[in-house]
Amino acid sequence: xxxxxxxxxxxxxxxxxxxxxxxxxxxxxxxxxxxxxxxxxxxxxxxxxxxxxxxxxxxxxxxxxxxxxxxxxxxxxxxxxxxxxxxxxxxxxxxxxxxxxxxxxxxxxxxxxxxxxxxxxxxxxxxxxxxxxxxxxxxxxxxxxxxxxxxxxxxxxxxxxxxxxxxxxxxxxxxxxxxxxxxxxxxxxxxxxxxxxxxxxxxxxxxxxxxxxxxxxxxxxxxxxxxxxxxxxxxxxxxxxxxxxxxxxxxxxxxxxxxxxxxxxxxxxxxxxxxxxxxxxxxxxxxxxxxxxxxxxxxxxxxxxxxxxxxxxxxxxxxxxxxxxxxxxxxxxxxxxxxxx
Numbered sequence: 001x002x003x004x005x006x007x008x009x010x011x012x013x014x015x016x017x018x019x020x021x022x023x024x025x026x027x028x029x030x031x032x033x034x035x036x037x038x039x040x041x042x043x044x045x046x047x048x049x050x051x052x053x054x055x056x057x058x059x060x061x062x063x064x065x066x067x068x069x070x071x072x073x074x075x076x077x078x079x080x081x082x083x084x085x086x087x088x089x090x091x092x093x094x095x096x097x098x099x100x101x102x103x104x105x106x107x108x109x110x111x112x113x114x115x116x117x118x119x120x121x122x123x124x125x126x127x128x129x130x131x132x133x134x135x136x137x138x139x140x141x142x143x144x145x146x147x148x149x150x151x152x153x154x155x156x157x158x159x160x161x162x163x164x165x166x167x168x169x170x171x172x173x174x175x176x177x178x179x180x181x182x183x184x185x186x187x188x189x190x191x192x193x194x195x196x197x198x199x200x201x202x203x204x205x206x207x208x209x210x211x212x213x214x215x216x217x218x219x220x221x222x223x224x225x226x227x228x229x230x231x232x233x234x235x236x237x238x239x240x241x242x243x244x245x246x247x248x249x250x251x252x253x254x255x256x257x258x259x260x261x262x263x264x265x266x267x268x269x270x271x272x273x274x275x276x277x278x279x280x281x282x283x284x285x286x287x288x289x290x291x292x293x294x295x296x297x298x299x300x301x302x303x304x305x306x307x308x309x310x311x312x313x314x315x316x317x318x319x320x321x322x323x324x325x326x327x328x329x330x331x332x333x334x335x336x337x338x339x340x341x
Contacts, residue, residue, distance in 0.1 A: 034067040035233050039220075040079045042092040045072045045265035047277035048189055048218065049092075051114065051297075053261045055244025058254035064240040066233075072265045075171070083108060083221060090237075093221035094118075095308050096150050098327040099318050107224045110328040112238050112298035113216035114245060116290035117209035119188040119281075120151060120217075123195060124204040125180050131204045133159045133211050142169040142176055142184035150215070151208050153315035158211065173198070188284060189277035207284060214308045216300065227329070238332045242297045246338030249282055288340055297338035300330055 041049050052070050055061045061068045071088065073079055080097060082088045084106065098110045122141070124130035130139060136159060143152055143166055155161060167175070169185050173195060176184040186192060188207060196202045209215075220238070227234050248255060263269050281287060291299035302325070309324040 032062070032065070034062065035065055035236075036067045036069060037233070037237055038069040038071060038089045040071045040073060040082055040088040040091045042073045042079055042218075044074055044268070045262045046190070046269060047259075047262065047274045047281070048119070048187070050248040050255075050258060050262065050274075050278065051241060051245030053244075053258040054248035054252070054254060055240050057257035057261055058244065058247060058252070060240045060243050060247075061237075064236040066237055066240060068237070068240075083223070086223075089226060090220055090222045093219045094217050095215040095219065095305070095327075096312070096317075097221065098219065099309060099312065099322065099324070101221075102322050102324070102326045103318060108221055109224060109227070109326065110216075110219045110221055110300070111227060111234065111332045112220045112241070113291075113300045113333075114219065114241075114298055115217035115286050116288070116292050116299075117207065117284065117286050118151070118213060118215045118217045119284075119286050120147065120208045121186050121188050121192065122183050122206045122208065123176070123186050123192055124183045124206070126199060126201045126203050128180060128204060130183060131206070133206055136161055136165075136183060139165065140167055140179060140182045141165045142167050142182055144169040144171075144185060147185050149317065151213050153317055154213050154311055155208070155211060157315050188286065189280050192280075193273060193276045212311075214304060214311060216304070216308070220298075227332075231331075235332055238298065239335070239337060242333075242337040245287060245297050249278065249287060249338075251278075288338070291334070292338070293340060295334035295339070296336040298333045300328060300333055302330070 039052065041052070045053070052068070056068055056070060073092070079088070079091045080093070083091045093110065095110070101108045122136070124139070130136065133155060148166065156163070173184070173191070176182045176195070177198060184191070188205065192203055192205045220241070222234065247253070248258060259271070259274050262274065287297060291301045291304060305324050305328055309318065309322065312318045313320045
């Protein structure tokens, strides 16, 4: 086409005055190009994953130039295998898995710890008098296979407990409800809520972290290759996630939309159950305690990792001599995001 055609088109758009061109041609707005990252949670959608849903619902990931593909987990899904196979960019993990990567020489590590306290609990019947770990002797303990190789060796040694007390836990409350002498495992924000609704009163709840078990929980695990090769992108993802958590715990803008996404992905969740979970996460300092009080949400420290490894090595869960520093990096956290005023 000729220059005359171009000028004529500008005139038709009302952009030409008599004489020289005074106003530039308006540019059509371009769609924002987002970097896509996939993140796999360890369970079905719940308030314990609320910060991620908040970051989606409130547009925080988008503000940081990210499209987050958030994938809910479930009881039959081995999310570590998904990470190892490269089918997902990052997964929700824990300190125990991070040390397992070191032991197995797998090229993965932890870049943030959302939960400063492990939210796993032991639950006793209301009025049973079993309100401390020192009182567990002589009681039937319903603990699943995962707990038996993580926190149980620590509790057994510290409080003089016995493997003979153990019975299987199959995520069914019936055996516990039928035996007033029983104590069962659970998550702070889940099983105590369900048990209270059945029994009409809250049970005794013992937070395993309060016994000195120092594992970080709900960590973010990633391959070293991705973390180093796309460092700026991963930093944006971490920052957006931590902002999401800071908003969610405070009931910030968009929390209703975030909870709607949770209920969409897991119809078993109700508004009342979600409110309960947020309440106990805040009351017990699951997210905002420990390193997070100074470093902000997601914070970690060398000393805390060393303490956890020493605890696990002392009871034979991990061999002595592992380089615990290979389990994590502090590069992406401790920047004060969400730190209490």
